[in-house]
Amino acid sequence: MNGKLIELTVNGVQRTLEDRGSLLDTLRGAGYFGVKFGCGSGDCGACTVLLDGQPLHSCQVHAADAAGRAVTTIEGLADGERLHPLQQAFIEAGGLQCGYCTPAQILTAKALLDRNPDPSEAEIRQAMSGVLCRCTGYVKIVQAVQRAAALMRGENGGPPPLPQVITPPEMAPLAVVGQPKPKVDGAKLVTGRPAYTDDIRLDGMLYGALLTSPHAHARIRRINASRARALPGVHAVLTWQDIPRVKYCSGGQSYPQPPPFDQVVLDNKVRHVGDRVAVVAAETPEIARQALALIEVDYEVLEPVLDAEAAMADGAPVIHDEVDTHGIHDAARNIVHHIDVAAGDAAMWERADYIFERTYRTAQQQQAQIEPHVCITWWDADGRLVVRTSTQVPFHVRRILAPLVGLPVRRIRVVKPRIGGGFGGKQELVLEDLCAHLTLATGRPVRMHYSRRQEFTSARSRHPQIMRYKVGVTKDMEVVAMQLDLIGDTGAYGTHGLTVQMVGGQKALSLYNAPYSRFVCDVVYTTKPPPGAFRGYGAVQCFFGLETVMAEIADEMGWDVVEFKRKNWVRQGEELRIAKALGEGREGISWRATCAPARCCWCWMAWSTSWKGPGCCPPC
Amino acid sequence: METPNKYWQIDAASSLQALLDDAACPPLLGGVLGGLPWQTRNEKTVAALLRAPRTAPLWTAALLALGAEVVLEDDTVTPLASPGQGKGQSTPVALRLPRREGQRWGIARVARTPADEPIVAAVAVVELAEGMVQAARLALAGAWPEPARLAQAAAQLVGGPLDAASIAATAAAIEAEVEPEGDWLGSAAYRRAMASVLARRALEACLKEGEG
Numbered sequence: 067m068n069g070k071l072i073e074l075t076v077n078g079v080q081r082t083l084e085d086r087g088s089l090l091d092t093l094r095g096a097g098y099f100g101v102k103f104g105c106g107s108g109d110c111g112a113c114t115v116l117l118d119g120q121p122l123h124s125c126q127v128h129a130a131d132a133a134g135r136a137v138t139t140i141e142g143l144a145d146g147e148r149l150h151p152l153q154q155a156f157i158e159a160g161g162l163q164c165g166y167c168t169p170a171q172i173l174t175a176k177a178l179l180d181r182n183p184d185p186s187e188a189e190i191r192q193a194m195s196g197v198l199c200r201c202t203g204y205v206k207i208v209q210a211v212q213r214a215a216a217l218m219r220g221e222n223g224g225p226p227p228l229p230q231v232i233t234p235p236e237m238a239p240l241a242v243v244g245q246p247k248p249k250v251d252g253a254k255l256v257t258g259r260p261a262y263t264d265d266i267r268l269d270g271m272l273y274g275a276l277l278t279s280p281h282a283h284a285r286i287r288r289i290n291a292s293r294a295r296a297l298p299g300v301h302a303v304l305t306w307q308d309i310p311r312v313k314y315c316s317g318g319q320s321y322p323q324p325p326p327f328d329q330v331v332l333d334n335k336v337r338h339v340g341d342r343v344a345v346v347a348a349e350t351p352e353i354a355r356q357a358l359a360l361i362e363v364d365y366e367v368l369e370p371v372l373d374a375e376a377a378m379a380d381g382a383p384v385i386h387d388e389v390d391t392h393g394i395h396d397a398a399r400n401i402v403h404h405i406d407v408a409a410g411d412a413a414m415w416e417r418a419d420y421i422f423e424r425t426y427r428t429a430q431q432q433q434a435q436i437e438p439h440v441c442i443t444w445w446d447a448d449g450r451l452v453v454r455t456s457t458q459v460p461f462h463v464r465r466i467l468a469p470l471v472g473l474p475v476r477r478i479r480v481v482k483p484r485i486g487g488g489f490g491g492k493q494e495l496v497l498e499d500l501c502a503h504l505t506l507a508t509g510r511p512v513r514m515h516y517s518r519r520q521e522f523t524s525a526r527s528r529h530p531q532i533m534r535y536k537v538g539v540t541k542d543m544e545v546v547a548m549q550l551d552l553i554g555d556t557g558a559y560g561t562h563g564l565t566v567q568m569v570g571g572q573k574a575l576s577l578y579n580a581p582y583s584r585f586v587c588d589v590v591y592t593t594k595p596p597p598g599a600f601r602g603y604g605a606v607q608c609f610f611g612l613e614t615v616m617a618e619i620a621d622e623m624g625w626d627v628v629e630f631k632r633k634n635w636v637r638q639g640e641e642l643r644i645a646k647a648l649g650e651g652r653e654g655i656s657w658r659a660t661c662a663p664a665r666c667c668w669c670w671m672a673w674s675t676s677w678k679g680p681g682c683c684p685p686c
Numbered sequence: 687m688e689t690p691n692k693y694w695q696i697d698a699a700s701s702l703q704a705l706l707d708d709a710a711c712p713p714l715l716g717g718v719l720g721g722l723p724w725q726t727r728n729e730k731t732v733a734a735l736l737r738a739p740r741t742a743p744l745w746t747a748a749l750l751a752l753g754a755e756v757v758l759e760d761d762t763v764t765p766l767a768s769p770g771q772g773k774g775q776s777t778p779v780a781l782r783l784p785r786r787e788g789q790r791w792g793i794a795r796v797a798r799t800p801a802d803e804p805i806v807a808a809v810a811v812v813e814l815a816e817g818m819v820q821a822a823r824l825a826l827a828g829a830w831p832e833p834a835r836l837a838q839a840a841a842q843l844v845g846g847p848l849d850a851a852s853i854a855a856t857a858a859a860i861e862a863e864v865e866p867e868g869d870w871l872g873s874a875a876y877r878r879a880m881a882s883v884l885a886r887r888a889l890e891a892c893l894k895e896g897e898g
Contacts, residue, residue: 123725192724195723
């Protein structure tokens, strides 16, 4: 904010607005929450507005350059309660899911139809290419624009192209279930009403900012925040010295959470580029950023480990050398979990006429939801800590957060507004604890959000995996034995590391459900940003390897690949042997995992979390 | 937009969308601009991209292949021989593209997605008279830190016919001329190999244009 005022016309109304730098910040600061922040670099298009009728990224335009010009935001399209044909068509065609990019899509489409009332599909796709959508896959968006164009030309648009719903043939038709219906909250989303976490501003709200590590692996020898604290407008600066050391695991999973609890809110060691170092709360985002620059950190830079296999090698740097983390399988070799489970008779290998072995690797991948992680915390009138956050797991957030801020869960209220995409990336405690600690320290509402860069370095992603498949087949195309040796790279922290890899193994070894299957898995620390949940939750990577090895076997044997798969795929009613062995449901109680010698999985979990557990194994 | 006979002159303050909307915009440039998001075309000016050629590498390569010239504040005209034109010198006020008869052009690119900026791209412009190459300009993006024109390889084409043999010889010479830097999108070796492949495809597009 520079204190200057600019005059412009917004949605046909002459306005004088406080210049907050970019047109995006200026409009949102004035309450036009239909303009969304997605990246701040002109790549995602979520902030699109029309300036003199032309679409552009409001994050890339200085507010001063819009002075005296006409800005159209999504709030200006509807005529009272009467929606613009484009807004109506987006609802009718199912052209929105999370709705976060929808205002930008509609505004861009409006500019297109103003220029060209009858665009071809190619012209629509080209015009809309500057606005990314991570939910719909664009087909329904194109249909919505085509429908609106037809209606605006005065043509009969025909029946609304709602998404088709495919139901099992034996299912009797029902009135609602199985029927295509417009979204019940469609009107809210196409008109840009404040539906998302960041679409409120509270009186006295401070802006939080996070200082992150520039090193993949380092120890903080000294940290001096005195200059940052002295900066006018700064209300709090927190480092590892200011927050109680409470161990936790950020993965949003059902209680009891799988160990290890290998994280603390702020630590004196950083384990990946983007790891947390300090947080600041200040009057404005600009002051908060200035304060971050004033924090002096003296790092002892340690050797990084960027490869999961190298991390397990003798002599590799130990990433979790702290004494207060329990439940790591082999901390000296950076192995968080080791699983070795088999189902069936290993003698099935003898029946195989051919044995194939193949190795596949998948890379780390970011969810890239358009709405970044954002969180606002405050005390309510009843003395409860309110956490308004863009999360997929509000109840897990409350449970995980409680011990970190020293409050019972009954004094924490987590509000989950509509989220602008998550895809698993928000199945985690990410910013909530930091934001809450700033509210605890200042007594004021605090807002924090990740930049798009921080989404890549400090949020979550998909686990990179190394898969070694060994498959035994007979000359009659029968898969008789299968083994998956999996190395899952969980980055700096365990989070979802165990469960994602377990799902991967369970799915991969169930699809063709060989009479004998074995799953051997190492979940490994590296000094990379920790992965977490992501659509498919481990199955995606392992299915890639599985389907590739099946195709390669068919190719090598000269078999029809579809016939080969058809002969072996799992049938309705079949028992999923490896799933049972891995502990799906009650059967797992008796499974003895090698992750903790002579202790079953449930007892091991109980030991690690102080849960009573089934008590079937000897005490530690 | 000024459109004198010998060249098409573009005001440096023009937005990219204004260029695309101009009927005189060369098809090669129109095709490149059409690949950029509409929002970007409205935000970016010619001057902004001259100052930051890496932000739109295919656009810069197209200008180089078209033989663009820059008109500076002091009325001097200088070839856009190397990108970064305008950095630390007189401010560009206009861009000139020569109008020439018998021009054929071709583009070939490799990118992670169709909408992505290219990892490597080649743009070829060839001028023919009576079947013989009078001038050839070949520009590459992704083969140097910034888009650049190939001097030696393209010169091989001049004076001879444009055919499969001459194209193959030119493409083969390219690997020796480029100096790519590897990054997460592609190693130096990959970029070097693709520079040759894509230059051949761009020149083949020029050949095909004549056949069509």
